[in-house]
Amino acid sequence: MPRAGDPTTSQLSSAFRHRLNRIYLWYTLGFIIFVLVFAVLEQMGLPKRWIGVIFLLSTVVMYACIGIICRTTDPAEYYVAGRRVPALYNGMATAGDWISAATFIGLAGTLYLQGYAGLAFIIGWTGGYCLVALLIAPYLRKFGQFTIPDFLGERYASHLPRIIGVVGAVMCSFVYVVAQIYGVGLITARLTGVDFVVGIFLGLGGILVCSFLGGMRAVTWTQVAQYIILIIAFLVPVVWLSVKQTGVPVPQLVYGSQLQKLSERETQLLNDPKENDVIAAFKARAMSYDAKLVDVRDSLAQERRDATRAVEQLKAVNAPLGEIQAAERVLAAVPKNEAAARELWTRLRAANNARTQPLAGMPPHGQQYEGDPNGNAAQVKAYEESRLNFLALVFCLVIGTAGLPHILMRSYTTPSVREARESVTWTLLFIGLLYVTAPALAVLVKFEVFTSLVGSSFDTLPAWIANWSKVDPSLLSVVDVNRDGIVQLGEIKIGSDIVMLATPEIAGLPYVVSGMVAAGGVAAALSTADGLLLTIANALSHDLYFKLIDSRAPAARRVIMSKIMLLVVALAAAGVAAYKPVNIVFLVAGAFSLAAAAFFPALVLGIFWARANRWGAGAGMAAGLGITTYYMAQNEPWLRGVFDVHTPVALWFGIQPISAGVFGVALGFAVMVAVSLLTPSAQPQARAFLDRVRTPNAV
Amino acid sequence: MQENPGFMTEPQAQDNPRPYWHRNLRLTACLLGVWFIVTFVAPFFARDLNFRFFGWPFSFWVAAQGALVVYLALVGLYARAMNRLDHEYGVAEED
Numbered sequence: 001m002p003r004a005g006d007p008t009t010s011q012l013s014s015a016f017r018h019r020l021n022r023i024y025l026w027y028t029l030g031f032i033i034f035v036l037v038f039a040v041l042e043q044m045g046l047p048k049r050w051i052g053v054i055f056l057l058s059t060v061v062m063y064a065c066i067g068i069i070c071r072t073t074d075p076a077e078y079y080v081a082g083r084r085v086p087a088l089y090n091g092m093a094t095a096g097d098w099i100s101a102a103t104f105i106g107l108a109g110t111l112y113l114q115g116y117a118g119l120a121f122i123i124g125w126t127g128g129y130c131l132v133a134l135l136i137a138p139y140l141r142k143f144g145q146f147t148i149p150d151f152l153g154e155r156y157a158s159h160l161p162r163i164i165g166v167v168g169a170v171m172c173s174f175v176y177v178v179a180q181i182y183g184v185g186l187i188t189a190r191l192t193g194v195d196f197v198v199g200i201f202l203g204l205g206g207i208l209v210c211s212f213l214g215g216m217r218a219v220t221w222t223q224v225a226q227y228i229i230l231i232i233a234f235l236v237p238v239v240w241l242s243v244k245q246t247g248v249p250v251p252q253l254v255y256g257s258q259l260q261k262l263s264e265r266e267t268q269l270l271n272d273p274k275e276n277d278v279i280a281a282f283k284a285r286a287m288s289y290d291a292k293l294v295d296v297r298d299s300l301a302q303e304r305r306d307a308t309r310a311v312e313q314l315k316a317v318n319a320p321l322g323e324i325q326a327a328e329r330v331l332a333a334v335p336k337n338e339a340a341a342r343e344l345w346t347r348l349r350a351a352n353n354a355r356t357q358p359l360a361g362m363p364p365h366g367q368q369y370e371g372d373p374n375g376n377a378a379q380v381k382a383y384e385e386s387r388l389n390f391l392a393l394v395f396c397l398v399i400g401t402a403g404l405p406h407i408l409m410r411s412y413t414t415p416s417v418r419e420a421r422e423s424v425t426w427t428l429l430f431i432g433l434l435y436v437t438a439p440a441l442a443v444l445v446k447f448e449v450f451t452s453l454v455g456s457s458f459d460t461l462p463a464w465i466a467n468w469s470k471v472d473p474s475l476l477s478v479v480d481v482n483r484d485g486i487v488q489l490g491e492i493k494i495g496s497d498i499v500m501l502a503t504p505e506i507a508g509l510p511y512v513v514s515g516m517v518a519a520g521g522v523a524a525a526l527s528t529a530d531g532l533l534l535t536i537a538n539a540l541s542h543d544l545y546f547k548l549i550d551s552r553a554p555a556a557r558r559v560i561m562s563k564i565m566l567l568v569v570a571l572a573a574a575g576v577a578a579y580k581p582v583n584i585v586f587l588v589a590g591a592f593s594l595a596a597a598a599f600f601p602a603l604v605l606g607i608f609w610a611r612a613n614r615w616g617a618g619a620g621m622a623a624g625l626g627i628t629t630y631y632m633a634q635n636e637p638w639l640r641g642v643f644d645v646h647t648p649v650a651l652w653f654g655i656q657p658i659s660a661g662v663f664g665v666a667l668g669f670a671v672m673v674a675v676s677l678l679t680p681s682a683q684p685q686a687r688a689f690l691d692r693v694r695t696p697n698a699v
Numbered sequence: 700m701q702e703n704p705g706f707m708t709e710p711q712a713q714d715n716p717r718p719y720w721h722r723n724l725r726l727t728a729c730l731l732g733v734w735f736i737v738t739f740v741a742p743f744f745a746r747d748l749n750f751r752f753f754g755w756p757f758s759f760w761v762a763a764q765g766a767l768v769v770y771l772a773l774v775g776l777y778a779r780a781m782n783r784l785d786h787e788y789g790v791a792e793e794d
Binding site: 116119120122123126127129130131133134135138252254255256257258259260366368369373383387390391394395398416417418421422424425428429432435436439608694695696697698 | 734742743758759771782790793
């Protein structure tokens with residue numbers, strides 16, 4: 001629809017479009033044929049491990065080829081792909097840029113675990129594009145430079161907002177890129193059996209080839225290719241599952257009925273006595289740690305005595321070597337000292353307590369918010385807090401979307417303001433395809449697990465459970481807690497990061513689909529990581545080096561600087577990812593809060609309010625970024641560890657640290673307005689700039 | 700949205716960017732109003748909008764699909780309306 005009526009496009013760009021259409025059409029067909037060929041080979045007995053490796057390698061090699069074909073050292077090509085990417089392809093590349101490992105790997109899992117609460121991500125990650133389209137993209141395109149700090153620096157005619165912009169861009173992109181590299185490591189490890197850290201560095205190679213050689217130009221054309229793969233990979237298993245369960249190949253239209261059935265099954269499980277057995281078993285375990293923690297020293301001595309005696313007794317009766325070794329392992333696992341024992345037992349108590357909730361801790365899937373608005377005081381409070389947190393998270397995600405530099409940067413790559421506007425529509429359409437499908441996937445997989453896996457026998461446990469538990473037991477474990485030989489829901493512990501990757505296996509699809517999904521996950525992670533690395537490297541080389549340090553640097557040196565930065569940043573991010581920080585979705589949502597606080601007020605007021613000046617922008621950005629970082633470091637368990645925070649957790653209005661951006665954006669706006677009004681106006685300069693940016697044909 | 704065909708022939712609009720900007724602002728504000736309702740007001744009343752809608756609880760469906768459709772319409776509408784406005788006021792880019 002947005003392309004209708006396009007008579008003024010020149011012959012040249014229309015030929016370019018036709019060529020692109022042809023290339024990507026053949027490419028898509030090629031990919032489908034590739035998958036089909038392997039489906040046949042699998043039936044003929046090609047080993048699974050091979051399929052996984054071939055899928056990963058061949059797709060990554062193909063991206064590398066695109067990267068090599070598009071290599072460039074020309075700054076306009078390197079930074080903004082020559083500004084001639086047609087709206088449709090720019091939309092598709094932005095979608096590839098946008099759909100990250102968190103969305104592809106983590107989103108369906110988050111929806112699986114959280115039900116309605118997870119929909120905050122769907123609303124947030126799509127709704128933000130309205131703000132991008134209406135408030136920012138066309139004006140950025142008209143401005144037509146290279147980076148987001150560039151815009152701030154020019155609009156406020158000052159280096160201060162530019163520098164803070166660089167800091168903000170680096171911070172949020174770095175957090176985000178760590179999440180992508182973590183995702184690549186996870187997939188590679190599962191599919192090829194290599195170590196997680198090796199997987200990370202393999203993925204890193206794939207990322208670097210593209211962005212390093214060809215900058216934005218290579219990244220754009222690879223992202224289009226990656227989008228095509230990831231969307232096919234995401235849709236196929238869901239459609240398949242939908243046909244299997246309902247007979248209709250359009251899961252988005254029919255999963256309502258599955259949701260209804262799922263709710264009935266949930267009620268059944270809530271009243272199942274066997275589920276209560278499992279809960280009671282976990283309660284008993286938690287209480288045993290409670291008892292140990294009463295007198296740590298005594299219990300530790302007792303435990304060590306028992307373990308030593310067990311080993312001695314076995315040795316005395318000349319028991320089989322295996323049994324003795326097992327007993328020795330138990331002895332070795334006894335905590336070394338009191339502090340270690342206290343730490344371990346407290347953690348285990350919490351872990352067991354966490355599993356005493358009905359439905360394995362998941363809320364009923366269709367229920368909006370926890371608690372009850374008509375219940376007692378505690379229930380009303382739970383309800384209100386959960387609703388407030390939902391809205392706060394939506395707020396951070398929509399505003400963050402409109403502040404993420406690697407997405408906003410994509411408005412620079414279209415040929416015109418008009419195409420910048422249309423490009424956002426295309427982006428939303430392309431990402432929407434995935435976002436309407438993810439909730440369907442969550443419901444269908446949940447239905448499958450609740451009806452097929454729950455109630456099945458431990459003797460016939462499917463192979464994927466063992467395979468995934470091997471990659472990381474914290475992601476998946478199924479243990480017969482009440483020893484009845486039957487799987488109960490309470491006995492399954494599943495992490496959000498594997499639901500999507502395991503979907504083909506959960507649904508019993510051929511392994512070739514698993515390979516495809518893994519390739520899709522890698523495509524998602526690589527495409528986003530490319531865009532992010534480029535954003536960081538450009539902010540450092542263009543804004544910091546070229547604009548501030550050496551403004552006479554020749555073009556070639558700027559591009560080389562950018563490439564060096566790219567390498568350094570990529571290695572640093574891989575280093576952090578190797579520590580397996582928190583889960584992917586938290587990392588990414590944290591990046592949104594940072595982006596929202598750092599950029600949104602300064603960009604929007606900069607475009608719509610001529611009175612906004614450099615002091616206001618600088619102060620507002622610093623305040624927003626500062627308070628967001630502070631709130632997260634103060635309250636998020638993992639970050640508390642990193643920054644060595646010991647003061648008690650103090651939530652404001654009960655808002656979770658994931659939504660810290662709420663405070664950052666509010667404070668950012670307030671400070672920016674107040675400081676702008678209190679300091680001298682720079683209206684004439686701002687007016688000239690704004691007239692140019694607001695009028696599409698102004699020179 | 701609020702198109703006024705009379706404007707097309709008004710000659711003084713050609714050289715003055717202000718009315719163009721004001722109509723842009725009005726359009727943006729209207730669309731953002733709709734956006735706000737779908738994004739924040741509907742989830743706020745999610746518990747009350749719990750009636751069945753083709754199998755889904757209504758507010759679940761809105762968050763999972765309905766909102767997305769509205770967003771798409773808003774962004775598409777804006778792109779179209781602004782392109783028309785550009786031509787009306789003679790500020791469209793030449794290609």
